[in-house]
Amino acid sequence: MTTRTDRPQRADARRNVEAILDAATATLARDPDASVNDIAKAAGVGRVTLYGHFENRGVLVAAVVARAMQDSEVSLRGVDLSGDPAAALVRLIEATWQVTLRYGALVVAAEKSLPAADLAAAHxxxxxxxxxxLGRGRDAGRFRADLPVSWLVTTMHTVTHAAATSVYAGELAADQGARAIAATMLGLLTPPGEVVPDLDALRAAG
Structure with a gap:
């Protein structure tokens, strides 16, 4: 399904769309169960106006997630992934976590509202x-090679989302999220029989 914003729009309509997306992002970041009424109120528009641009809540959430992912990519493309693959992984996890915190519970809202295929495509x-x-790390002998890369990537994605959900549920402090994810992934990725790298040493090296 698509938004109704694909057709040419007047300037005031474009402003309404941006206001709705901004309000939806902020509202869902605080409360992943926020209703259309909540979002329309935050945007300063009526339900009729909101539905004129987004035919249902799911379409709106999808549009918010798509914009958030685009903004996130701008930040993540600048992460230095050169050098030691393990240290690079820690840098990427920390940068990803900062982006995740920026959007708060939007991660939870996306998982509740979007089909799994759409959520996967966004990533x-x-x-x-x-x-x-991970491929570079395997070639260098830093990461295990006995499990499929696709499975390892899925695990990292799942662990990151689990951390975001735990923060929202009050089970994990926000400033501990990146460390929890990095420690979990380093433990998983270290080749069998090898010593898991010291996380603090990797962070210092980065």
Whole structure:
């Protein structure tokens, strides 16, 4: 399904769309169960206006997630992934976590509202970035090679989303999220029989 914003729009309509997306992003970041009424009120528009641009809540959430992913990619493309693959992975996890915190519970809202296939498609570019890094780490002997890269990427994605959900549920402090994800992934990625790298040493090296 698509938004109704694909057709040419007047300037005031474009402003309404941006106001709705801004309000939806902020509202869903605080409360993933926020209603259309909540979002329309925050945007300063009526339900009729909102539905004139987004035919249902799911379409609106999809548009918010798509914009958030585009903004996130601008930040993540600048992460230095050169050098030691393990240290690079820690840098990528920390940068990804900062982006995740920026959008708060929007991650939870996306998981509740979007079909799994749509959610997976939104993460295509981040997945490719992680796949390249893991492949380089395997070639260098830093990461295990006995499990499929696709499974390892899926696990990292799942752990990151689990951390965001735990923060929203009050089970994990926000400033501990990146460390929890990095420690979990380093433990998983270290080749069998090898010593798991010291996380603090990797962070210092980065």
């Amino acid at each position: 295509d570019e981040p997945r490719e970035r992680v796949e390249r890094l």
